[in-house]
Amino acid sequence: MQNTSKTSVQNTIEMLKQQGNFLTLSRTQPSLFDTSFQFFIDAHTRVNVLAEGIIIFETIAQSDKDIVISCGVHGNETAPIEICDDLVRRILMGEIVVKQRVLFLFGNLPAMDIAQRFTEENMNRLFSGEHQNLAAGQQMNDERRRAKQLEDVVRNFYLAMPAEQNRCRFHYDLHTAIRASKNDKFAVYPFQNGKAWDKYQLQILLACGVNTILLSGSPTTTFSYYSVNELNANAFTVELGKVMPFGQNNMDNFSQVVTTLTKLICAEDLMLKDYNDADFLIYEVNQVINKQQADFTLNFAPDAPNFSDFPKEHLLAHETGCEYRAQFEGEAIVFPNADVEIGQRALLTVIPTHI
Numbered sequence: 001m002q003n004t005s006k007t008s009v010q011n012t013i014e015m016l017k018q019q020g021n022f023l024t025l026s027r028t029q030p031s032l033f034d035t036s037f038q039f040f041i042d043a044h045t046r047v048n049v050l051a052e053g054i055i056i057f058e059t060i061a062q063s064d065k066d067i068v069i070s071c072g073v074h075g076n077e078t079a080p081i082e083i084c085d086d087l088v089r090r091i092l093m094g095e096i097v098v099k100q101r102v103l104f105l106f107g108n109l110p111a112m113d114i115a116q117r118f119t120e121e122n123m124n125r126l127f128s129g130e131h132q133n134l135a136a137g138q139q140m141n142d143e144r145r146r147a148k149q150l151e152d153v154v155r156n157f158y159l160a161m162p163a164e165q166n167r168c169r170f171h172y173d174l175h176t177a178i179r180a181s182k183n184d185k186f187a188v189y190p191f192q193n194g195k196a197w198d199k200y201q202l203q204i205l206l207a208c209g210v211n212t213i214l215l216s217g218s219p220t221t222t223f224s225y226y227s228v229n230e231l232n233a234n235a236f237t238v239e240l241g242k243v244m245p246f247g248q249n250n251m252d253n254f255s256q257v258v259t260t261l262t263k264l265i266c267a268e269d270l271m272l273k274d275y276n277d278a279d280f281l282i283y284e285v286n287q288v289i290n291k292q293q294a295d296f297t298l299n300f301a302p303d304a305p306n307f308s309d310f311p312k313e314h315l316l317a318h319e320t321g322c323e324y325r326a327q328f329e330g331e332a333i334v335f336p337n338a339d340v341e342i343g344q345r346a347l348l349t350v351i352p353t354h355i
């Protein structure tokens, strides 16, 4: 029995090294990853496979960054999944040699299989312990279990390195927006609990082709805020274009993201442009509008892109007992979604700002 399972792990390792098909195996044969295992790529990189969709690459050389790259927290946001699948494949097959510690996370594998945002619940509202807050009569589910697992893995990954070594923590949680956006790529910079916004981090995002930044003004239960708040990471939710089915993304749109992430994990010079305010469109969140009633309705065209702006007093949304209007001239909409559960965020409004 033990020999059989040893053989099966050895076979999996051989497949991973030869085909680099970690995501495919994670989705089609998750039981291969029921037990964690380790192996080496040549003599330079230790690979730690912790579970389906969860893989760590550690250089044996000196490093100074601990980098988490997550994707697929929403199962139908395919471009980031394809980007990460390809990066992992190239690392496993020896085409890229990482020089930093890197953790790749493929978040919601069952939701990928049904090409949906989630199976039972929006996983990106379940972090910072929200996964254990069950409402009366509510059952534990796979998304809640996975959110807890992802939290634990990220925490252990960062805490494995002694803090006194002056290391820098990064977390890019890669998503795509449900609707088109006036600015095709943008990042949510989670609430910093009073800490200053970091211009160096924005320079890295700019190198990724992300020039639009949305400064969040309050705590949330998203994955990126978890890493900021509990683990002191430089973490972002990065929106890369619009949701498309697997295989239908124009990957040329993401070449800057791929190049910059590759350089970051390989400790190559990022060749960052000096910080210049004029390179960015920076917005702060003005209103976080949560759906309170079943009849919550958005009052603009269903295909209005993210960052469409409205005159002051324009009615943006309404529901029984409440109207939501633009409070400023040019207030813009982001992530409108009337189909969320009652109590969840149905719309953000943003206004231009500077840092």
Ligand SMILES: O=C(O)CCC(=O)N[C@@H](CCC(=O)O)C(=O)O
Binding pocket: 074, 124, 175, 176, 177, 178, 179, 188, 220, 222, 224, 237, 334, 335, 336, 337
């Ligand atoms: O396009 C949409 O409506 C949603 C795209 C998406 O999944 N966005 C993230 C943003 C998370 C954050 O605010 O940091 C989400 O809604 O979970």
Ligand SMILES: [Zn+2]
Binding pocket: 073, 074, 077, 175, 176
């Ligand atoms: Zn998403």
